[in-house]
Amino acid sequence: MISLHKKKTIGVSEARLGYMLVAPALFCILMIAIYPILKTLSLSLYSMNLQSPSDTKFIGLDNFKTLLSDLRFLSAFWNTIKFTVCSVAFELCVGMVMALLMNMKLKGTGVIRAAVLVPWAIPTSVSALMWMFMYNDQYGVVNDILTKLGIISKNVAWLGQASTAMKAMIFTDVWKTSPFMGLLLLAGLQGISSDIYEASAVDGASKIRQFFSITLPLLKPTMLVALIFRTIEAFRVFDIVFVMTGGGPGNSTETLSLYAYKTIFRNLDFGMGSAVAVVIFLFVLVFAFVYIRVLGKDTL
Template identity: 40%
Template sequence: MTSTVNDSAPTGARSPARQYRSTKVRRQRVRAAWTFLAPMLVVLALVAGWPLVRTFYFSFTDASLSDTAGAVFIGLENYLVYDSGQWYGVLADPVWWGSVWNTAYFAVVSVSLEVVFGVIVALILNAEFKGRTLVRAAVLIPWAIPTIVSAQMWAWMLNDQFGIINELLMALGIISSPIAWTADASYSMWAVIMVDVWKTTPFVALLALAALQMLPKDCYEAAEVDGIHPVRVFFKVTLPLITPALMVAVIFRLLDALRVFDVIYVLTSNSTSTMSMSIYARQQLVEFQDVGYGSAASTLLFLIIALATIAYLYLGRNRLQLGGE
């Protein structure tokens, strides 16, 4: 008996007609996606792309705030130039490197504290207790307050003359005299970090809580039956499962922290002890009216943020892949 089955065709192989239809549908979906994305990409190019290109261009010129049209191309002089036995430019400015250090320190410490406190708050809000809905709403209040408003509010409370923070600490006997929290270089950075952590911890807690709500309950029931300690369950089960959500929170917070401006400027203005890269660029652009020099600082800020984001995403992806294996 002659078999009518084509032995040369692999099992599960699709016919050419079916493959053609699948490819055609895929191409239609891609075209539809680009059609819907096109208006947004055009608006994004006009709103963000064009100013970014102009910033790159001005960084190679001697443009000033009073005369941007008469800018002359000067190459890399705004970045780094050697003249008369001395280096000049943004990369030779110790104030710039101080702002880089301040920004990096602020970003690492504030984001780390926000992740730790955010996870703790999320675990508390995930537990069953009376009034949980009201507490969840109250926790989001600091995040809902505009940054300028919260920074100014804390500036009043941290004031060394009439601030309530000093009054409370002296009443409790912790300090004997008022402290200039935002003026003293020994305390100003930590004051800024404290305000930022208070403001944005609810954002991390919200993402962590959403991840906790999606975790399977059977894992915890099995751990409870086996008598495993809750701390071990957290580090072995809960934390690995919510890591993707925490990575999203960290990347958003890291981007905000690296380009931080408002909270530091409101609390400490142009103080070199807390000056961030954004404040440095703003000072060159607005106060010194040196558009070329300020654009060079802004370009370096953009490159630093881009490199930090790429490195974080690359390392995070590799970690998740290794964890999956």
């Protein structure tokens, strides 16, 4: 009886200690993330412009109604979807090849494993500037290489025209983030036991057959996590677009985050800008929900 009683008091004090230790981190999260997100949700229901703060008033869902007929918003939305789908799809393919390469037991895998970390580690704005110079229509090395290879016959203003600017940005994003994808997939590959491959090799399965019947199915959970994670990141893309094109030419590469940024900080329209931000948030929320469900099954 005595020991039972003692255990109970330890349990209580342990819980108390637990809450005490968690409190500061929780407080920060609530202050810096939860409170602002709620505030953004409420701001989106107001007409509020810092140029005339006294005119702030509650207008319900009017901001969202305006957005539905706002052609610039709709184009930004479409651009964001295009950017997200294309870059994530390409990253998955390139990342997969990198992962398979790094998983081979040959000399040289160490070099590539170190190299892939470099694009990941440098600031996005710096890599965007580097590519911007390489894409330059006159002095850029991209045109030079493609001309020498005979792929193009005259210089292309990659970032200067609507038809190529988005593609050029997607390519840069693929360069920057497929290494990360490759590392995630590699970790997944390394988790697959080699026994399965050996057994199937004995049964006469070809390498290609093995890839589609063993590797892909067993890698599915990792791929799903990597895909959702990258989708969330790509959907809120800002740095690359801000630095490389600023949304131009015209508004042909403007994404939702950039549109919201301009609305808030250039037009000082906090109400409308928050409404755009809420749209982004809701989309990310859906993906995040799936992500947590997938990841949660394993780690929680």
